[in-house]
Amino acid sequence: MFKTTILLAGVAAAGLAGTARADGGVEFAPYGPGGLRWTVSVPAYQTPFNYGQRTTVSYDVPFAGSLRPGCFVVSPWLPVSHGDGEGEFIADFYSTWEGEIARTATPTANVFTLQVEVMGQSGAVTTQRRAVSSGVFHVEPIYFPTPNTTLYWGDLDNSLVDISVLQSFAVHRDDQVRVSVCDLAAGSSMEVRHLVVRTIPNDN
Amino acid sequence: MKRLTILGMAGLGLWSAPALADTGNLLVCVDRGFALQKCQLRDVKLADGIVESGQPYEAQFLVRYDFPCSGHSVQLGVQSGDANKFFVQGTTGALITVNGTPELHPYDPNPAVTSSLTFRPGCTLNITAVTTLPSTVTAQIWNSQAETEARILQLSVDLYLLAKDYQNLSSWNVDKLNLLKTKLETLVATTPTNLNYKVMLASVKSALQNQPPSATLDELRQAGDDVIATLRAELTREVAVAQALVDRFARWQLAANQALNGALGSAAGA
Numbered sequence: 001m002f003k004t005t006i007l008l009a010g011v012a013a014a015g016l017a018g019t020a021r022a023d024g025g026v027e028f029a030p031y032g033p034g035g036l037r038w039t040v041s042v043p044a045y046q047t048p049f050n051y052g053q054r055t056t057v058s059y060d061v062p063f064a065g066s067l068r069p070g071c072f073v074v075s076p077w078l079p080v081s082h083g084d085g086e087g088e089f090i091a092d093f094y095s096t097w098e099g100e101i102a103r104t105a106t107p108t109a110n111v112f113t114l115q116v117e118v119m120g121q122s123g124a125v126t127t128q129r130r131a132v133s134s135g136v137f138h139v140e141p142i143y144f145p146t147p148n149t150t151l152y153w154g155d156l157d158n159s160l161v162d163i164s165v166l167q168s169f170a171v172h173r174d175d176q177v178r179v180s181v182c183d184l185a186a187g188s189s190m191e192v193r194h195l196v197v198r199t200i201p202n203d204n
Numbered sequence: 205m206k207r208l209t210i211l212g213m214a215g216l217g218l219w220s221a222p223a224l225a226d227t228g229n230l231l232v233c234v235d236r237g238f239a240l241q242k243c244q245l246r247d248v249k250l251a252d253g254i255v256e257s258g259q260p261y262e263a264q265f266l267v268r269y270d271f272p273c274s275g276h277s278v279q280l281g282v283q284s285g286d287a288n289k290f291f292v293q294g295t296t297g298a299l300i301t302v303n304g305t306p307e308l309h310p311y312d313p314n315p316a317v318t319s320s321l322t323f324r325p326g327c328t329l330n331i332t333a334v335t336t337l338p339s340t341v342t343a344q345i346w347n348s349q350a351e352t353e354a355r356i357l358q359l360s361v362d363l364y365l366l367a368k369d370y371q372n373l374s375s376w377n378v379d380k381l382n383l384l385k386t387k388l389e390t391l392v393a394t395t396p397t398n399l400n401y402k403v404m405l406a407s408v409k410s411a412l413q414n415q416p417p418s419a420t421l422d423e424l425r426q427a428g429d430d431v432i433a434t435l436r437a438e439l440t441r442e443v444a445v446a447q448a449l450v451d452r453f454a455r456w457q458l459a460a461n462q463a464l465n466g467a468l469g470s471a472a473g474a
Contacts, residue, residue: 034321
């Protein structure tokens with residue numbers, strides 16, 4: 001995980017550009033005392049790279065032998081109206097991964113990256129990224145392509161009822177939050193069902 | 205006087221309790237497209253309090269509203285002085301009542317919290333009608349005032365009728381004589397230069413002692429006419445006060461007080 005701060009030019013324009021209208025794809029529900037849980041679904045996804053296909057329930061990026069760089073599913077900017085507090089990004093997805101790993105090594109490789117951007121009132125954007133490793137996948141050896149390597153296959157179903165991958169961040173009043181799924185590794189596939197962001201104020 | 209009473213009663217049904225038209229949306233929010241945030245409750249005067257003859261009285265405000273909001277829960281309502289009632293979120297065509305004396309306004313107990321909440325698109329708060337009625341307590345006060353005024357008016361009628369019959373003082377009973385004597389003593393005390401009051405008082409005292417009056421018939425007639433005119437003026441004033449109370453009942457669509465109506469009927473016949 002690393003953090004970058006970027007000052008955007010044309011703050012207002014940038015802030016509004018990603019604001020979804022009330023035509024579906026963004027829902028919310030009260031969460032805890034004074035908090036909010038946003039659920040972004042397919043109609044509101046921005047998919048700038050067209051690596052996959054939209055279905056009624058998910059954005060599906062098929063298996064490929066090469067890296068799909070960049071953030072390929074991006075939410076609209078989601079406004080935080082409450083006071084300073086904590087936020088969590090939970091991607092609701094199903095992903096598969098396979099990779100050839102040295103026999104003496106543990107089967108861990110970065111499969112994709114979760115990204116959270118928080119834009120303050122001034123327009124300054126803080127970006128946090130978290131690489132999701134195959135270490136959290138349910139992995140099993142398939143066969144031994146060479147005497148020194150093992151081909152592993154694994155999958156992971158992450159949802160609100162069974163959270164394996166979660167990214168935490170801090171929020172302040174009038175921040176806007178945008179979340180993304182990025183950089184899908186070679187040998188992987190992914191169905192992104194929802195992007196869930198929940199925030200809660202500290203003073204409740 | 206009968207005419208006055210009839211005119212007052214004719215007002216029943218022509219007046220209606222003051223009502224407020226639709227306020228429009230009172231919840232002013234920032235529209236995020238998929239949500240409404242930073243909402244503030246707009247302040248408007250929803251209804252005046254009840255003020256009659258410069259005196260404020262407790263009102264019962266009937267507030268009809270639409271509040272089709274979902275998302276966060278929020279407490280918003282109406283307030284009159286220290287009294288307040290909250291709307292039920294997510295309802296349309298609902299009604300709440302609140303009793304209070306000053307004018308009625310929208311009420312947000314915690315605007316900072318409201319501003320931090322999020323609502324789904326389409327969230328509005330409209331007050332579609334406010335009806336103002338006298339509260340039960342006010343109706344009781346007005347009835348009590350009416351009964352007191354009925355007694356005062358009846359006494360005024362009795363005194364006037366007695367004074368009109370001054371030539372038959374000798375045939376009156378002691379109670380009647382004492383009633384007029386007390387009134388004449390008050391008149392003499394407040395207007396000591398009026399000799400007619402003194403003549404009539406002396407005549408009443410003589411009658412109480414079964415003595416013939418010391419005044420001549422002319423003096424007695426002149427004194428009687430003066431006292432009658434004074435009591436007639438007092439009666440007219442009390443009728444006006446009573447009529448105003450009857451009009452107030454009619455204006456607020458309350459049943460008129462029977463005792464006061466009866467006293468006004470007596471006055472009309474006097």
